[in-house]
Amino acid sequence: MKKIMISGVTALALFTGGIVGSGAIGNSVQAAQATLKFKDVPSTHWAAEAINSAVEQGYFKGYADGTFKPSSPVTKAEMASILGRLADQPDAATQEQNNFTDVPDWAKSGVSIAIKKGFISPSKYNGKLDAQAPLQRGEMASWLTQGLTVVDPEYKQALSDVTNTVVPVKEYFTGKLASSQKNAVAVALGTGLMSVANDKNFGTDRTTTRAEVAVLIARYATVAKTKPADFQGLNELREVGLTGTNLSVIAPKYKVIPESKYPESYDYSKVTGEFSKIRNQELVTKTNYADIKVKNWIVVNPYVEGDARSIYYPAFVDEKNKPLRGAYYSFAEFEMNIKNSMNQLQGGSLIQAVAMNPVISPSSKAVSDYSIPHINDLLGAKGVFIVKNPVYWGKGLLHFDNELNPEVFLTLKDGTIYRVRPN
Known part of the structure; x- marks a missing residue:
């Protein structure tokens, strides 16, 4: 993924809303060094490398107290703004208008760009994004897999193929996986974008953290460069969806x-x-x-x-x-x-x-x-x-x-x- 340079005004728009303190990181070298010194991100942290990369590329900043707060939730407005800055993501062929009425001023441009790039479809909402609410993992899966359909139309076919598949997450077997999110969860799993937690749940209703977003940015860049047919797991999920067996x-x-x-x-x-x-x-x-x-x-x-x-x-x-x-x-x-x-x-x-x-x-x-x-x-x-x-x-x-x-x-x-x- 290309490194992204951001201006002070753009950075303010991207990272305000309680997620960034003063004393922010200035350039990529300082970013990498500062990330290593975050009090709450030791080198043994499961997302340390991804956090390093995300800070270096300008997607995140640390807080004034020297922390990163990896477990803090990310709001929909914040995530939309981050997705809008993925330089390698093409624009969607069909453009939808940003008709959300609840997006704060600092995030309006970022949300509009995320819509333009195909991550968010306003037609699936009722005029409100609930922009300042924490983004849940089920909705995250929907945004990311929608983005993949813009990169390669075969991902759109994959989302359709898995409609009747068996999804290897606990929520599927207990009947708690919403049909509106099932396809996105299946494709997110099949491509390795996202995975189940230790309790075997995908966690569609769990919030997405700063550390998880740092990891997902890197994973998305990798998946977007890969053909759907190159993922065995996705091939299985599609075959089961279409035929009943893998x-x-x-x-x-x-x-x-x-x-x-x-x-x-x-x-x-x-x-x-x-x-x-x-x-x-x-x-x-x-x-x-x-x-x-x-x-x-x-x-x-x-x-x-x-x-x-x-x-x-x-x-x-x-x-x-x-x-x-x-x-x-x-x-x-x-x-x-x-x-x-x-x-x-x-x-x-x-x-x-x-x-x-x-x-x-x-x-x-x-x-x-x-x-x-x-x-x-x-x-x-x-x-x-x-x-x-x-x-x-x-x-x-x-x-x-x-x-x-x-x-x-x-x-x-x-x-x-x-x-x-x-x-």
């Missing part, structure tokens, strides 16, 4: 069984390798205890590290656990309509697919920490379901060893057959 990203060897493997008399027109065609559709069951659908199917390769690791790994798998003989973990989200009464074992007899087991849910600490719906929460005495329409996640294994039945074979009531195996 299989093609994590286990691309799994393909539809070709027509040549069937007898000539077989009606191959019913066979598909597209999971989207069976997602949320009623499956043929081996017993008649309940109707069953698969809402989502998540596959995790437990043998890779770093960026090659599934974005869903932290939500489903504990570090120490690895299955035998090279199998991948397989997690299916089931939705059932129990006809009369059904116990746990009877539920397991509905479909017999090694990769999708309705009898058990994953028992990892991760699943507990993320509050992923578990079969045990739905069972009463003698393992009988106490909910007529349970929705929960089951655990299976995706095998590659022919001796362990690697095929995934599901049939819909309309005759459609989903049949894939590793090639």
Whole structure:
């Protein structure tokens, strides 16, 4: 990112409002030196390097008492002004007018520029930005991902693709992730712009701090220079949103069984390798205890590290656990309509697919920490379901060893057959 030189008047407009004291930093060298001397930003602080950079580039200043106050919240007006100064951010093709009536004079220009650059869309507000309120992380995700759509139209497509995805944050699994922020949170996670906290929540309603903003400025610059397709996590989230599974990203060897493997008399027109065609559709069951659908199917390769690791790994798998003989973990989200009464074992007899087991849910600490719906929460005495329409996640294994039945074979009531195996 280019370094930004600011005048004294512009700096006043950018950093007033209680965020800057007198005795501000004069130039980039002094800025870097002064940041190292902030009483509350030791070299071991998690954001020390980002704070150094943000101060050096003129996005922040320290306070007169020698502190930076890294944990202090940033207001919407302050953040908008900072985003408006991102020199590498292009202007949006469609320009909206700044019709906010509650923006203080010092921030009006900065807010207008942030709108011009596509970070803020006034049409999504009702004439008021609530400019002097602390910016919450959910709204931050929305602003940043909107900005990315201006940089590269493919990010706009990504925001659309994740509408029906599984978002690996606790709020998603507990039903507390607002639909208005879900897509932005997914893209922010998938690109590495933002992450979950130690409590596994994204924290959409938590305020954004000065230290976090310093980090986000640097991250945004990096993401904006990267194609959406280069982020495996985002690819997974998009695939799950569009098809219901991340299989093609994590286990691309799994393909539809070709027509040549069937007898000539077989009606191959019913066979598909597209999971989207069976997602949320009623499956043929081996017993008649309940109707069953698969809402989502998540596959995790437990043998890779770093960026090659599934974005869903932290939500489903504990570090120490690895299955035998090279199998991948397989997690299916089931939705059932129990006809009369059904116990746990009877539920397991509905479909017999090694990769999708309705009898058990994953028992990892991760699943507990993320509050992923578990079969045990739905069972009463003698393992009988106490909910007529349970929705929960089951655990299976995706095998590659022919001796362990690697095929995934599901049939819909309309005759459609989903049949894939590793090639």
